[in-house]
Each structure stands twice: as C-alpha cells, then as structure tokens.
Amino acid sequence: MEEQILDPADVVDAADAPQPRPQSLVMSFFGNHVLDRAEGGLGVYSGSIIDVLGRVGTGEQAVRSTLTRMVNRGLLRRQREGRRMFFGLTPHAEDILRDGGQRIWRDGAVNEDWDGTWTLLGFSFPESWQRQRHDLRSRLTWSGFGALYSGLWIAPGRVDIREIVSELGLDAHVKVFHARADEFTDVGLMIRESWDLETLAARYVAFDKRWTTADLAAADPIATRLRLVAEWLRIIRTDPRLPLRHLPADWPARQAQDTFRRIAEQTAGPAGRMAAEVLETTPLRPAAPEGP
Structure with a gap:
C-alpha cells in the first residue's frame, strides 16, 4: 500500500469544534477499549462501534462512512467473520494513539521541567x-x-x-x-508574540467549566469517557507545552488537567465494565503480506 502523509486534522479535530467529529470519537474509542488488549490485535464488530458512538449522538450512516474512510487512510483494517464485519487498528493508528497517550497521561499539559x-x-x-x-x-x-x-x-x-x-x-x-536564548531576549514577550495564548487559555477555561459542572451520575460512562478524552486530546494537541515559568501566573492548564484526570479516573472503571458487556470482538488474523 502506498504510504500516505496523514493530515493531523484527519485524526484530531480543530480545537474549537463543539462536537468531536466521528473519526476523533472512533480513535478515542479504540484508544480507550482496544489498544492495550492483545497489543491492539483485536477486531470490534461494526455494530458495537455503531452502538457506542450512537451514545454520543453519532448516527449509523456517519459511523459506517467514517469506518470506510479510516480503512482507506490506513488507520483501520477490517476482517469479515461470516456476515459480520470487524475493525481493528493498523500499526500506523497504534502509533498515533500511543503518541496521544504519551501527551495525555505522561507529558501532561503543564511544562515545569523545561531545560531552556x-x-x-x-x-x-x-x-x-x-x-x-x-x-x-x-x-x-x-x-x-x-x-x-x-x-x-x-x-x-x-x-x-x-x-x-x-x-x-x-x-x-x-x-x-x-x-x-540570550539574556537580552525577553522570552515571555517572544512567547506572547509567537503563540496565541489568549485562544489557548480560553480552551482550557471552557473545558474546565464544562466538565466541573457535568452531571456524571446521570451520564452513560462510555459516552462520557469518549467525549472527555476526545475533547482533552483535541485541546492539548494544539498546545505547544510552553514553559510554565514564562506563562501568565493564572495560566489555566493545570486546573483543567486536574479536572480531566479526576473525571478520567472516575469513569475508567464503569466505562471499562460496560465496554466488556456491550462490545463484540474477535482476534485479528495476521495481515496479508504486501506484494513486491
């Protein structure tokens, strides 16, 4: 298969979008419930994916067309079992999700260890x-x-x-x-001139406000976690992790990150248990070798 240069916008939406696109939700779904099971070598029945994304308001036709596009872009591979179609991650998609996991769970949104x-x-x-x-x-x-x-x-x-x-x-x-930078350089001023800090800060503030007021008790845990992770990744993908020491004193990334991690911890168990009940899966056969 010809190698494709993947536009980042095809994987994660623009940070201003009020609702993640279906592809972002599919990637979030696989990152949450498939990636670390059998090293990603697990196929999920299309009907299960349609069910899960329907919980966040994505229609069946949108899910089906998204799955087809993701196969064409080298993000998913499909496997037929009788009359059912199963979808699993490609190595390329696994790399994207692991990179996102690095940004979410290890690097974080607050850069306190910058070496200058x-x-x-x-x-x-x-x-x-x-x-x-x-x-x-x-x-x-x-x-x-x-x-x-x-x-x-x-x-x-x-x-x-x-x-x-x-x-x-x-x-x-x-x-x-x-x-x-030489001591002559005002690093804080350089940062303000080179990046749109106002827009980035507004995204963190909006995220924190939206999720601190969310009624988690009445929410579907799978849907909640899909939205949470997709939205958080969408924001931090646009954050260059500028050194905290040169940002405004009230920089809102830490508070938003604390909110994200608190809700992620609360939803991990319930979402995982529900996924185990509703997802129909099958092991993926080794991919056929490419021709010369």
Whole structure:
C-alpha cells in the first residue's frame, strides 16, 4: 500500500469544534477499549462501534462512512467473520494513539521541567511554492512551533522535525538548530508574540467549566469517557507545552488537567465494565503480506 502523509486534522479535530467529529470519537474509542488488549490485535464488530458512538449522538450512516474512510487512510483494517464485519487498528493508528497517550497521561499539559533549549527551524521557498509553504506551516503548528518571523519558527525543547520535513520533500530547503536564548531576549514577550495564548487559555477555561459542572451520575460512562478524552486530546494537541515559568501566573492548564484526570479516573472503571458487556470482538488474523 502506498504510504500516505496523514493530515493531523484527519485524526484530531480543530480545537474549537463543539462536537468531536466521528473519526476523533472512533480513535478515542479504540484508544480507550482496544489498544492495550492483545497489543491492539483485536477486531470490534461494526455494530458495537455503531452502538457506542450512537451514545454520543453519532448516527449509523456517519459511523459506517467514517469506518470506510479510516480503512482507506490506513488507520483501520477490517476482517469479515461470516456476515459480520470487524475493525481493528493498523500499526500506523497504534502509533498515533500511543503518541496521544504519551501527551495525555505522561507529558501532561503543564511544562515545569523545561531545560531552556529551543528548536529553531528556518526556511526560504520560491514565491511560487504556496502549497509547500502552507503544508510546512500546518505541520509546524501541529508540532508545537510558533512563528518567530515569517521564515523562522521556534518550539520549546528539542523537537525532532526530520520526519515531517522529509515527508514533505523539503530537506534541502530547511535548516534546523537547537539553541538557548540570550539574556537580552525577553522570552515571555517572544512567547506572547509567537503563540496565541489568549485562544489557548480560553480552551482550557471552557473545558474546565464544562466538565466541573457535568452531571456524571446521570451520564452513560462510555459516552462520557469518549467525549472527555476526545475533547482533552483535541485541546492539548494544539498546545505547544510552553514553559510554565514564562506563562501568565493564572495560566489555566493545570486546573483543567486536574479536572480531566479526576473525571478520567472516575469513569475508567464503569466505562471499562460496560465496554466488556456491550462490545463484540474477535482476534485479528495476521495481515496479508504486501506484494513486491
């Protein structure tokens, strides 16, 4: 199968979306209930997926078309058992979910251990390269970079950007450096000029307000956990994890993260038990080897 460059927007929606798209919910579903079972080598009956996503208001046709698109994009593989179709994760999708798990459960939204280093990426393209410029900027934003100047982008810490640059075929046009800011540089001002802190903070505040007032006792645990994880991942995917010491004193990420982890802990057991009851699964057969 031809390798596809996956647009991050196809995996996680824009952070402003009031309702996660079906693909985000499917990925959240597999991350919560499939990834760590038999190393992801588990297929889930399409009817079970339709049932679960129906609990968060996603219609059957939307789920079916989403599953088909995800197969075509190399995120899911399907396996027929009699008249039933089962779907499981591809290695590519497992990598995406494990990366998301790293961001959610280990890295977190609060960067208190920054070592003072920055990754700088400079590029200069011909004027006619509008598409290449757009693609690179989109991928840099996804990877936590902010625009210091039009052709010079910056991210906190040491960021390995080689794979993205190579995928876009831009190796010869990009220069990457790792450096520290001189004392002359006002790092706080640089951050405010390079990233939209107001919008990012508003997302955390809205998340915290929405979930601290949620009535969990009356909610479906599977649906609640799907929404919670999909929404949280959508937010932190747009957060470059800027060093806390250079952010406003009232930065809301920690409070929102505490709310997320509290509700995630409350819903883990009930959602897992309900999933075990309602999901019909089967082991996936080894994928057929690709031809020469």
